[in-house]
Amino acid sequence: xxQLQESGPGLVKPSExxxxxxxxSGGSISRYYWSxxxxxxxxxxxxxxxxxxxxxxxxxxxxxxxxxxxxxxxKNQFSLKLNSVTAADTAVYYCARAQxxxxxxxxxxxxxxxxxxxxx
Amino acid sequence: DIQMTQSPxxxxxxxxxxxxxxxxxxxxISRWLAWYQQKPGKAPKLLIYKASSLESGVPSRFSxxxxxxxxxxxxxxxxxxxxATYYCQQYNSYFTFGPGTKVDIK
Numbered sequence: 001x002x003q004l005q006e007s008g009p010g011l012v013k014p015s016e017x018x019x020x021x022x023x024x025s026g027g028s029i030s031r032y033y034w035s036x037x038x039x040x041x042x043x044x045x046x047x048x049x050x051x052x053x054x055x056x057x058x059x060x061x062x063x064x065x066x067x068x069x070x071x072x073x074x075k076n077q078f079s080l081k082l083n084s085v086t087a088a089d090t091a092v093y094y095c096a097r098a099q100x101x102x103x104x105x106x107x108x109x110x111x112x113x114x115x116x117x118x119x120x
Numbered sequence: 121d122i123q124m125t126q127s128p129x130x131x132x133x134x135x136x137x138x139x140x141x142x143x144x145x146x147x148x149i150s151r152w153l154a155w156y157q158q159k160p161g162k163a164p165k166l167l168i169y170k171a172s173s174l175e176s177g178v179p180s181r182f183s184x185x186x187x188x189x190x191x192x193x194x195x196x197x198x199x200x201x202x203x204a205t206y207y208c209q210q211y212n213s214y215f216t217f218g219p220g221t222k223v224d225i226k
Contacts, residue, residue, distance in 0.1 A: 035215070037215075044207065044217055044218075044219050044220050045164065045207060045209075045217040046217070047214065047215035047216070047217070058214070060214065060215075061121065061214075094163055094164075096163075098211075103211075104211060104215075105169060105170075105211065106154035106166055106169035106170075106175075106209065106211060107154070107156075107164070107166060107209075108166050108169070108175065110163035110164060110165075111163065112162075112163055113163050
């Protein structure tokens with residue numbers, strides 16, 4: 001059974017870069033879309049972007065200028081970098097998988113989430 | 121971009137009740153709609169995909185319907201484990217989530 005686990009710093013200073021990694025265990029990275037999704041405290045869910053196993057990416061237009069998602073197939077990991085962070089980027093960050101249905105399907109596997117706070 | 125709305129924002133119900141949650145897209149998304157359940161401190165859990173397909177392992181009391189811009193999640197007989205927040209999500213163009221519907225105990 002596939003499991004996802006987020007890892008990375010829980011505290012980032014304003015204007016710096018938030019970096020998180022998602023490790024995929026129990027399955028292959030191939031033929032899926034791998035996304036980052038975030039949820040500010042007490043608020044709803046926001047999709048950040050995805051990377052396809054081929055390496056192609058797609059980002060939320062509202063965050064596109066600050067986001068990079070990359071893939072390391074040798075380690076079965078994918079990563080998020082969000083630069084120039086502010087307090088508004090404080091959130092629980094989830095990684096999630098979507099099946100390939102000639103395009104991404106719904107998110108069927110999620111990590112447990114990791115809280116990232118932006119504060120000096 | 122496609123906006124998603126949900127109604128109601130909060131729903132008070134009792135065990136055994138039939139519960140219906142509505143979701144509307146700002147433009148047609150065909151049937152590219154999913155429903156998730158989220159409990160406090162936990163990741164969302166996929167319930168329904170492609171508007172009406174039940175995810176493996178999800179109880180059959182959950183069902184989804186709709187196409188185009190209007191969708192519905194129905195819980196046929198509410199169980200104690202179902203008190204949670206429910207989100208709809210479109211994946212026709214990028215991904216957008218609705219604001220959520222909290223189902224609490226009446």
